[in-house]
Amino acid sequence: MKIWVKSLGSVLIAGTLLAGGTAAGDLLSGAPHAYADEAVQRNVVNVVGNGEISIKPxxxxxxxxxxxQAATAQGAQKATAAQIAKLTNLLxxxxxxxxxxxxxxxFYVQPNYTYSDxxxxxxxxxxxxxxxxxxxxxxxxxxxxxxxxAKNGANRIDNVRFTVENPDQFQxxxxxxxxxxxxxxxxxxAKGVKRGLGTVLSVSQGGISSAPVFEQNYLTMDKAASSESAPGSSVEPGEIKLTTSLSVQYELK
Structure with a gap:
């Protein structure tokens, strides 16, 4: 009887070891996976690639x-309304x-103040x-x-900008x-650290932007500039640059 109990105890212990084998195996196999992930992280290179093309606007x-300007707000507004109507008709x-x-x-109408002591x-x-x-x-x-x-009432040029109407076609x-x-x-x-360049692991884009070649801010056109004898305005569109940046992660072999 004592021998049977001892045998049963041995079976129970063995069963416990067998049942715990999966957990123990997972525990043992889990460590190499963790180290493998860390190894992958150590074997990468991150770079930023820049792209640029020049195109005609x-x-x-x-x-x-x-x-x-006028003595009253209504007078000032009427003066601009008349000139804008003339300008719109021209266009x-x-x-x-x-x-x-x-x-x-x-569009705005605002008071004009002077100050003295x-x-x-x-x-x-x-x-x-x-x-x-x-x-x-x-x-x-x-x-x-x-x-x-300018000859038909415009006395301000706030901005002239050349660009591409549909930049998506150049993406x-x-x-x-x-x-x-x-x-x-x-x-x-990779060559500098005596390694080979592997596959691309991830890519993210910073967006596409355009840089206009010509942009003129706030030009007041006086009578001389709008007169018949003044030389004509020469505005050259030139080229514009489309740029983008990509953050790319590569595996190192």
């Missing part, structure tokens, strides 16, 4: 407008711009401003359009440039 955004009927390509960019702050009158943003696609005629606008080109640049950098690093 196909659209210009012009912000032009009218400023006026639509003479330059054949579609109504969808003409949009109010800003004797009288303090004193209302001098009112300033009114009304600006239009225009989309124009005949880039070789931008200078002529600006000159014509593949600029991304491929960035990928090639990333691979070049990673290859140089």
């Amino acid at each position: 196909d659209i210009a955004y012009l912000t032009i407008g009218v400023e006026a 639509k009927n003479t330059w054949k711009l579609d109504a969808a390509d003409i949009q109010t960019a800003s 004797k009288e303090g702050q004193k209302l001098k009158g009112y300033n009114a401003s009304h600006s239009l943003q225009i989309k124009y696609r005949q880039l070789d005629k931008v200078g002529q359009l600006l000159d014509d606008a 593949e080109q600029v991304i491929n440039k960035a990928l090639a640049n990333a691979e070049l950098k990673a290859g140089i690093i």
